[in-house]
Amino acid sequence: MNEEIRYSSYTLNATHILEPILENIRDEDIKIMLDLGCGYGILTVAIAEFLGVKKIYGVDVDKVRLKYLTEHVIKKADNIEFVALQQDFSKPLYLPEKVQLVTSFGSLEHTMCWDEVFENIKNSLVKGGYIIISMPNLASWVNRLVLLLGYQPRDLEISGKKLYGVAPPFKTHGVVGHVKVATFKAFYEFLVDSGFDIVMTKPLYSKANPMVNFLDRLLSMPSLSRRYVFLARKL
Template sequence: MSTTASPATPPPPPGLRDFYENPAVPVASGPSRSLRQARMLARALGPAGASGPRTVLDIGCGDGTAAATAAPLLRGHRLIGVDWSQDALTRARTRLPYAVRGELGGGGLPFASGSADAVLFSEVLEHLVDPDAALDEIRRVLRPGGHLMLSTPNLAAWYNRALLLAGVQPVFSEVSLRSIHGRPGAEVVGHLRLYTARALREFVAASGFTVVTLEGAPFHGVPRVLRPLDRLACGAPSLASILLLHARRA
């Protein structure tokens, strides 16, 4: 691995850094989303063959749950967790053989250009101050034709449409890093921006990727009585709780 400079990106403000270094802030998302995304990546990469293992970076790996879920489906490939939170990395190293410190802003990721075959980018995009620079850096470390597996909450999830009609703040959206105001839920998770299916497709394509497919996944925080509806909505990604996008570096 070697460090290659990337376009300068302002680091998150000190308040955001403190927020994400807080051990009480959730750094893992639902297992159903992780498993669906892992299956998409396994189909894209295929089995490790004569060409040797492929390098997969889990950027923003959090506590390593998503990468650990993917690992049994990616046998023979090299899976590396990346995060800038020391607390998250400490937890990730209990699940992953490789977990290194790196960030999408500032000096860039500690990987050479074109050195990765795939990037897992799970539930990170919605937390970023500068998502444009983040995708530029991901595109740099991916080889031509490399895979991007991105997941993010859906602003236009089926229940958010109903909440907005009722004048209620949508799930996933936040107005404060200190407490919940005006929306369902009990956890402050630090979302700065949200995407619809259409916006996500357009944004990723404009960043130099070719969108292969967009699928839906359920949200683990949906009340149990509504979970059958949430699973049903996955059949129409524009209504699903979570957006799962597979793109390739152009």
């Protein structure tokens, strides 16, 4: 797999952690799903195949990634209809039908409009439908450490041009557009107030850095992890 594509999705390198969450809903007979920020669509299709989904709506603003998705990924998906939509998923989203599952992996932190996003999610999702959402944790052990030392958390950028105030190990990183992130506790409360029942939460970490992953496993609570993932059900 192309390295740019592989590392475009943090979650794509952490599917071993995502699998127990998917197992939890594997018997729910989910046939239609919506992925917000689908990117290249590789993870989207993998989840759909695992769950037996027959139709996917994939939303993304990046036309280059959607082009790759339509020219390569969709053609390899067996018996799955993929509808690719190029738009900002914080804007009103009108689908011709309700979906049973909404996913978003590493995308919510790229928008300020969470209330609007969740209106889209609730309007698109059937009653009793599920969401799976992951994002960086503002209160991760890494961010707590750098804040203690007086640095800006890497996961929250103040400019679209360059990184400011981050710790030395992050100085070489590029801007990725993380404009809004939440602590585990804050996002938990936000989901509940938005009309969702929390089914499962997990810490999320990739296999890319063995030393950092050792610390992630040592500090394995979602409230301390670098990223977390929520499975929740619409009431």
